[in-house]
Amino acid sequence: MRPTVDALLRRWHRMLGLSRQSPPSWYRDRLREELQERRTAKTSLRKFSETSDVIFSISRARYDGFPVRTLPPFVASRDALLYTYMLAKxxxxxxxxxxxxxxxxxxxxxxxxxxxxxxxxxxxxxxxxxxxxxxxxxxxxxxxxxxxxxxx
The missing domain is CATH 1.10.150 (DNA polymerase; domain 1)
Known part of the structure; x- marks a missing residue:
């Protein structure tokens, strides 16, 4: 399932066409911010949303060639809604x-x-x-x- 998810994310990031950021530490800084926001989220919806931001930060860094972390293993029963939400958002x-x-x-x-x-x-x-x-x-x-x- 992971190769399919990776291919989908690559295609999606290509469509978004976001500019590569400089310096490369920008990606690590964004991830750190998103992880902090997830830790401080109070409600389930906010935690869910912040988790999607963390996944986005990791996948964008990977797509732009600055992998800051690996994406957690994709489990459809657990992650399909999260990834759908992230793509939509x-x-x-x-x-x-x-x-x-x-x-x-x-x-x-x-x-x-x-x-x-x-x-x-x-x-x-x-x-x-x-x-x-x-x-x-x-x-x-x-x-x-x-x-x-x-x-x-």
Whole structure:
């Protein structure tokens, strides 16, 4: 089952097309942050969501060529829902930013982000990275957040 999961994740990361980060320690730092957030999560849903973030961090680092850890063995009965949630969560965020770019008349094919868009300062960060008018991008992002399904 692991080769199938690995192939799916490689294909998905290729579709997301996220930029490789520098320095390579960025990947270890992100994983450390996600593990800390998982440890401090209070509710079952929050722990589940944070676990998906940990899996995402590990798989992204592996895909980008900076393996920080190995993924735990995939057990369908235990992990199928978690992986489905992770794929949906990050794909929805990726599509959110691409849609916002389209609505701002920016070249959406260049916008490739998965950071949580629930906060305005995150929208500003993305607008700055892609030279999109931040006021317009924030306005569009706020409107989109009202209707866009974003998972916690």
């Amino acid at each position: 990050y794909t929805l965020r990726w599509k959110f930013y691409r849609t916002a770019a389209i609505l701002c008349n920016a070249p959406c094919d260049k916008v490739r982000e998965v950071i949580n868009p629930r906060k305005d300062h995150k929208l500003d960060e993305v607008a700055s990275r892609y030279q999109i008018d931040p006021v317009e991008f924030r306005r569009v992002g706020r409107q989109l957040r009202r209707v866009w399904p974003l998972l916690p």
